[in-house]
Amino acid sequence: MRKFLFILIACFILSTYLTMEGAASEVTYPNQQLLIGVEELAERLNDPNLMIIDTRNEGYGKGHIPGAFSFDTKKLVDSTHPVEGYLIREKPFEELMKTLGVRNEVELVIYDAGVDTAATRLFYALELYGHNNVRVLNGGYAAWEAFEGEQSTTGPEVKTSHFKAKTSPQIEVEKEYVKSGIDNPNKIILDVRSREEYKGEDVRTKRGGHIPTAVNIEWKEVLTDGVPFFKVADDIERMLQQAGVTKDKQVIIYCQKANRASHMYFTLRLMGFDHLRMYEGSWQEWGNDLHTPITNPNEE
Known part of the structure; x- marks a missing residue:
């Protein structure tokens, strides 16, 4: 009887431990x-x-x-x-x-x-x-x-609303502002295009390369293989820190046309970053302007 009771207690303790471990392993993010x-x-x-x-x-x-x-x-x-x-x-x-x-x-x-x-x-x-x-x-x-979630093939009725927009002016920045981020110790320019675009091997404008001092993390690196969930917070944090993208700096994000930059904007918001700026013109504007400074390893 004592042996049976001991086994029950041991199983209860193990079950509680595994439950706590499972809860601790759930993916959570600052936001x-x-x-x-x-x-x-x-x-x-x-x-x-x-x-x-x-x-x-x-x-x-x-x-x-x-x-x-x-x-x-x-x-x-x-x-x-x-x-x-x-x-x-x-x-x-x-x-x-x-x-x-x-x-x-x-x-x-x-x-x-x-x-x-x-x-x-x-x-x-x-x-x-x-x-x-x-x-x-x-x-x-x-x-x-x-997940095998329920699906529908018919859409809901659309009813016009009274939506009101109010721009948050501190989020979006222009080309001249981005120039102020070059070599600025309090700002970091984050290029989220592919490595080939960043290095000037994949050229999609008049000029290839990247904005001087910009660091590169391709936008989809924050997603898992297979079903594209966001990677766990620790993995994303490690990736960001290795590139020098930290919360004490203002982060200016760009890509080709700001679509991939928007994905990284969301990722950084999810990770609790507050000082974010989006360069809407991105490389589409910068790379087509013959007067903007660029870094292109292929031309060095």
């Missing part, structure tokens, strides 16, 4: 509220205070998360701006959100295919224009399919 998992979303599909937005370029009609509204992020591009890919300004964005039916008081959940920048591009635009109650689905639609 965890910016991310939502498929399990939580599945439980909240009928929440009237939640609006889900599908930003995939294709596939919505074949299957999407029930209740999700379809949104084409190409509409975020200002076709009249001289820099290709530039984000639309406050008033056009406001009208776009009204047409989609976004309300200022609603909580938004945005998703894309997974290894994509569409959801985080919209996330960035919403934060820039004053809507801060936004979450991104971890792993995107790839995670929802792996």
